Amino acid sequence: MNGPLYDFFEKDHRRIEELLKKATADRHHIDEQGYHAFRTGLLRHIKMEEKILFPAAQKANGNVPLPLQAKLRLDHGALTALMVVPPSPDIITVLWHVLEKHDELEEQPGGMYDVCENLTRNETARLLDQLRRTPEVPVQPYNPAAYALDSARRALQRAGFDFETILHGKTENG
Numbered sequence: 542m543n544g545p546l547y548d549f550f551e552k553d554h555r556r557i558e559e560l561l562k563k564a565t566a567d568r569h570h571i572d573e574q575g576y577h578a579f580r581t582g583l584l585r586h587i588k589m590e591e592k593i594l595f596p597a598a599q600k601a602n603g604n605v606p607l608p609l610q611a612k613l614r615l616d617h618g619a620l621t622a623l624m625v626v627p628p629s630p631d632i633i634t635v636l637w638h639v640l641e642k643h644d645e646l647e648e649q650p651g652g653m654y655d656v657c658e659n660l661t662r663n664e665t666a667r668l669l670d671q672l673r674r675t676p677e678v679p680v681q682p683y684n685p686a687a688y689a690l691d692s693a694r695r696a697l698q699r700a701g702f703d704f705e706t707i708l709h710g711k712t713e714n715g
Protein backbone atom coordinates (compact mmCIF):
# COMPACT_ATOMS: atom_id res chain seq x y z
CA MET A 542 0.00 0.00 0.00
CA ASN A 543 1.25 3.48 -0.81
CA GLY A 544 1.85 6.00 1.94
CA PRO A 545 0.32 9.45 2.42
CA LEU A 546 3.20 11.35 0.78
CA TYR A 547 3.12 9.05 -2.22
CA ASP A 548 -0.64 9.56 -2.52
CA PHE A 549 -0.30 13.31 -2.18
CA PHE A 550 2.22 13.60 -5.01
CA GLU A 551 0.61 11.00 -7.26
CA LYS A 552 -2.71 12.81 -6.98
CA ASP A 553 -0.99 16.06 -7.89
CA HIS A 554 0.56 14.41 -10.98
CA ARG A 555 -2.89 13.33 -12.18
CA ARG A 556 -4.34 16.77 -11.45
CA ILE A 557 -1.58 18.50 -13.43
CA GLU A 558 -1.94 16.08 -16.36
CA GLU A 559 -5.66 16.77 -16.42
CA LEU A 560 -5.00 20.53 -16.53
CA LEU A 561 -2.58 20.05 -19.45
CA LYS A 562 -5.00 17.77 -21.27
CA LYS A 563 -7.86 20.24 -20.96
CA ALA A 564 -5.81 23.32 -21.87
CA THR A 565 -4.35 21.66 -24.97
CA ALA A 566 -7.36 19.69 -26.23
CA ASP A 567 -6.94 21.76 -29.41
CA ARG A 568 -3.16 22.12 -29.76
CA HIS A 569 -3.49 24.94 -32.26
CA HIS A 570 -5.73 26.99 -29.98
CA ILE A 571 -4.39 26.65 -26.46
CA ASP A 572 -6.76 27.64 -23.67
CA GLU A 573 -4.57 30.34 -22.13
CA GLN A 574 -6.30 30.39 -18.77
CA GLY A 575 -6.17 26.61 -18.53
CA TYR A 576 -2.52 26.55 -19.56
CA HIS A 577 -1.73 29.13 -16.91
CA ALA A 578 -3.28 26.82 -14.30
CA PHE A 579 -1.12 23.98 -15.64
CA ARG A 580 2.08 26.07 -15.55
CA THR A 581 1.55 27.30 -12.00
CA GLY A 582 0.47 23.82 -10.90
CA LEU A 583 3.58 22.17 -12.35
CA LEU A 584 5.96 24.80 -11.00
CA ARG A 585 4.45 24.53 -7.52
CA HIS A 586 4.73 20.73 -7.70
CA ILE A 587 8.42 20.96 -8.63
CA LYS A 588 8.96 23.43 -5.81
CA MET A 589 7.35 21.06 -3.30
CA GLU A 590 9.71 18.29 -4.38
CA GLU A 591 12.88 20.35 -4.60
CA LYS A 592 12.33 22.48 -1.49
CA ILE A 593 10.49 20.12 0.86
CA LEU A 594 10.32 16.42 -0.05
CA PHE A 595 13.78 15.74 -1.49
CA PRO A 596 15.70 17.79 1.12
CA ALA A 597 13.81 16.05 3.95
CA ALA A 598 14.63 12.65 2.49
CA GLN A 599 18.26 13.58 1.90
CA LYS A 600 18.59 14.80 5.48
CA ALA A 601 17.11 11.54 6.76
CA ASN A 602 19.61 9.73 4.53
CA GLY A 603 22.57 11.18 6.43
CA ASN A 604 22.73 14.10 4.01
CA VAL A 605 23.64 11.80 1.16
CA PRO A 606 21.65 12.63 -2.01
CA LEU A 607 19.40 9.81 -3.19
CA PRO A 608 20.44 7.97 -6.37
CA LEU A 609 17.62 9.38 -8.51
CA GLN A 610 17.87 12.92 -7.20
CA ALA A 611 20.35 14.33 -9.74
CA LYS A 612 18.41 12.99 -12.75
CA LEU A 613 15.10 14.26 -11.36
CA ARG A 614 16.61 17.69 -10.79
CA LEU A 615 17.76 17.83 -14.42
CA ASP A 616 14.23 16.85 -15.48
CA HIS A 617 12.83 19.63 -13.31
CA GLY A 618 15.23 22.06 -14.98
CA ALA A 619 14.02 20.93 -18.41
CA LEU A 620 10.35 21.17 -17.42
CA THR A 621 10.90 24.62 -15.94
CA ALA A 622 12.64 25.77 -19.14
CA LEU A 623 9.70 24.43 -21.17
CA MET A 624 7.37 26.60 -19.06
CA VAL A 625 9.17 29.71 -20.33
CA VAL A 626 8.46 29.24 -24.04
CA PRO A 627 5.07 29.67 -25.72
CA PRO A 628 3.16 26.34 -25.89
CA SER A 629 3.40 25.34 -29.55
CA PRO A 630 2.13 21.91 -30.64
CA ASP A 631 5.77 20.66 -30.64
CA ILE A 632 6.33 21.93 -27.11
CA ILE A 633 3.18 20.14 -25.95
CA THR A 634 4.39 16.86 -27.48
CA VAL A 635 7.77 17.19 -25.77
CA LEU A 636 6.15 18.15 -22.47
CA TRP A 637 3.97 15.03 -22.43
CA HIS A 638 6.96 12.84 -23.19
CA VAL A 639 9.11 14.29 -20.42
CA LEU A 640 6.26 14.34 -17.89
CA GLU A 641 5.45 10.67 -18.51
CA LYS A 642 9.07 9.51 -18.14
CA HIS A 643 9.68 11.74 -15.15
CA ASP A 644 6.54 10.84 -13.24
CA GLU A 645 7.29 7.17 -13.73
CA LEU A 646 10.68 7.52 -12.02
CA GLU A 647 8.94 9.12 -9.07
CA GLU A 648 5.90 6.83 -8.90
CA GLN A 649 7.25 3.40 -9.82
CA PRO A 650 7.58 0.82 -7.02
CA GLY A 651 10.88 1.55 -5.29
CA GLY A 652 11.00 4.92 -7.09
CA MET A 653 11.69 8.33 -5.61
CA TYR A 654 8.40 8.70 -3.76
CA ASP A 655 8.68 5.28 -2.10
CA VAL A 656 12.24 6.02 -1.04
CA CYS A 657 11.31 9.46 0.32
CA GLU A 658 8.27 8.07 2.12
CA ASN A 659 10.35 5.39 3.83
CA LEU A 660 13.11 7.76 4.87
CA THR A 661 10.75 10.37 6.37
CA ARG A 662 8.35 8.02 8.20
CA ASN A 663 8.55 9.93 11.48
CA GLU A 664 7.73 13.33 10.01
CA THR A 665 4.97 12.54 7.51
CA ALA A 666 2.35 14.77 9.15
CA ARG A 667 4.68 17.74 9.41
CA LEU A 668 5.79 17.39 5.78
CA LEU A 669 2.23 17.07 4.52
CA ASP A 670 1.29 20.21 6.39
CA GLN A 671 4.25 22.07 4.91
CA LEU A 672 3.44 20.78 1.42
CA ARG A 673 -0.19 21.87 1.60
CA ARG A 674 0.88 25.35 2.67
CA THR A 675 3.28 25.81 -0.28
CA PRO A 676 2.25 28.99 -2.09
CA GLU A 677 1.93 29.26 -5.85
CA VAL A 678 5.00 30.17 -7.84
CA PRO A 679 4.63 33.46 -9.73
CA VAL A 680 5.05 32.97 -13.47
CA GLN A 681 6.43 35.37 -16.05
CA PRO A 682 4.82 35.93 -19.46
CA TYR A 683 6.13 33.55 -22.15
CA ASN A 684 9.44 34.37 -23.75
CA PRO A 685 9.07 33.88 -27.53
CA ALA A 686 12.76 34.65 -28.25
CA ALA A 687 14.81 31.98 -30.01
CA TYR A 688 17.30 31.83 -27.13
CA ALA A 689 14.53 30.73 -24.73
CA LEU A 690 13.79 27.73 -26.94
CA ASP A 691 17.52 27.04 -27.31
CA SER A 692 17.93 27.05 -23.58
CA ALA A 693 14.97 24.65 -23.19
CA ARG A 694 16.59 22.33 -25.75
CA ARG A 695 19.87 22.41 -23.83
CA ALA A 696 18.11 21.76 -20.52
CA LEU A 697 16.38 18.78 -22.16
CA GLN A 698 19.73 17.56 -23.49
CA ARG A 699 21.26 17.71 -20.00
CA ALA A 700 18.39 15.59 -18.70
CA GLY A 701 18.99 13.02 -21.46
CA PHE A 702 16.18 14.07 -23.81
CA ASP A 703 16.59 15.12 -27.41
CA PHE A 704 13.95 17.54 -28.70
CA GLU A 705 14.08 16.35 -32.31
CA THR A 706 14.14 12.67 -31.41
CA ILE A 707 11.07 13.07 -29.25
CA LEU A 708 9.22 14.82 -32.07
CA HIS A 709 10.25 12.62 -34.93
CA GLY A 710 11.02 9.32 -33.29
CA LYS A 711 14.32 7.54 -33.42
CA THR A 712 16.08 8.05 -36.72
CA GLU A 713 19.22 6.03 -36.04
CA ASN A 714 19.55 2.37 -35.12
CA GLY A 715 15.80 1.95 -34.93
Ligand SMILES: [Fe+2]
Binds near residue numbers: 587590617643647
Ligand atom coordinates in the same frame (compact mmCIF):
# COMPACT_ATOMS: atom_id res chain seq x y z
FE1 LIG B 1 9.37 15.75 -10.09
Ligand SMILES: [Fe+2]
Binds near residue numbers: 550
Ligand atom coordinates in the same frame (compact mmCIF):
# COMPACT_ATOMS: atom_id res chain seq x y z
FE1 LIG C 1 6.43 14.78 -9.14
